Amino acid sequence: MDSWVRFNAQSQAKERVIRAAQYACTLLGYTLQKGGAAAELHRTVSQLEAHMSLTRKLLRLGNSVEALEAAKRAIHLSDSVLRLCLTISHLNRAMYFACDNILWAGKTGLISKLDQHKWSQRSFKYYLFALILNLTRDVYELRLLIECEERYRASKSPPSPYPSTALPADHLSSPSSPASPAAIALPAMSAWLRRRLHLLVTVLYSNPPLLLDLLKNSCDIFIPLDRLGIYTTGPGFVGACGLASSVLSILTIINPWLKLKP
Numbered sequence: 656m657d658s659w660v661r662f663n664a665q666s667q668a669k670e671r672v673i674r675a676a677q678y679a680c681t682l683l684g685y686t687l688q689k690g691g692a693a694a695e696l697h698r699t700v701s702q703l704e705a706h707m708s709l710t711r712k713l714l715r716l717g718n719s720v721e722a723l724e725a726a727k728r729a730i731h732l733s734d735s736v737l738r739l740c741l742t743i744s745h746l747n748r749a750m751y752f753a754c755d756n757i758l759w760a761g762k763t764g765l766i767s768k769l770d771q772h773k774w775s776q777r778s779f780k781y782y783l784f785a786l787i788l789n790l791t792r793d794v795y796e797l798r799l800l801i802e803c804e805e806r807y808r809a810s811k812s813p814p815s816p817y818p819s820t821a822l823p824a825d826h827l828s829s830p831s832s833p834a835s836p837a838a839i840a841l842p843a844m845s846a847w848l849r850r851r852l853h854l855l856v857t858v859l860y861s862n863p864p865l866l867l868d869l870l871k872n873s874c875d876i877f878i879p880l881d882r883l884g885i886y887t888t889g890p891g892f893v894g895a896c897g898l899a900s901s902v903l904s905i906l907t908i909i910n911p912w913l914k915l916k917p
Contacts, residue, residue, distance in 0.1 A: 670714040671904045673707050678897030680704035685891035700863055712759035715752055722749035732917060736795050741917065744788035747781045754778035776883060791916075793869045800858045800865070811892035867903050868915040874900035 684700045726745035732738040754777050761769030859866045874896040880886040881893050889894075907914040 676899035677707035682894030692702045718752040740792040747785035751781035779879040779882045831849040864915040871900045871903040
């Protein structure tokens with residue numbers, strides 16, 4: 656099992672590169688169609704995209720085993736939220752790859768009379784659920800890091816020697832008060848939002864693996880949403896999102912420290 660996982664990892668970089676090329680063809684085909692290019696050229700790009708998709712399916716044969724191994728590792732995590740999200744996500748990825756393998760067998764003629772549309776929809780459902788869980792995990796880790804940063808800043812900032820300057824409620828409701836409650840609340844809310852946004856940017860900037868994983872999953876989720884008809888965005892947007900997420904995945908392969916762990 657471990658030998659197969661190590662062997663399978665060697666094909667991941669090739670699969671990511673082909674995936675980037677496939678979605679680049681999707682984006683190019685959309686651009687050519689909108690630009691009124693020749694039908695023959697558009698047909699050639701579409702055929703190239705289909706061949707790359709089939710090649711990717713071939714390279715993903717056996718990925719279910721790797722996903723199951725990842726689920727076995729995730730089930731031993733101490734954090735209950737991470738354990739739940741990652742374990743179920745890996746199990747859904749295993750089911751997605753299994754459906755994808757069956758779909759490949761149907762496209763190559765190994766399985767005759769296969770309802771390819773049904774299996775394609777089924778695989779994208781598993782893919783979508785896995786991405787939702789991955790995004791849930793990203794948001795959870797982001798919340799933990801924000802709380803940690805808040806505690807760090809609170810420990811570094813000395814307490815104010817001045818008493819609270821908040822106005823009492825009867826003063827706010829007094830007709831002689833020059834400022835209404837809304838006029839006081841809006842600047843305070845604006846300042847709070849600015850502080851939260853600065854905190855969010857600081858946390859993401861100091862944690863590139865989380866930032867890349869969040870961006871990658873956010874791009875990827877539009878692909879199954881479009882394929883399942885839940886939120887149709889069109890081939891141009893899908894191609895751009897797929898290309899962007901593929902490039903981010905390649906970055907994590909070239910620089911392993913950018914991959915979010917566990």
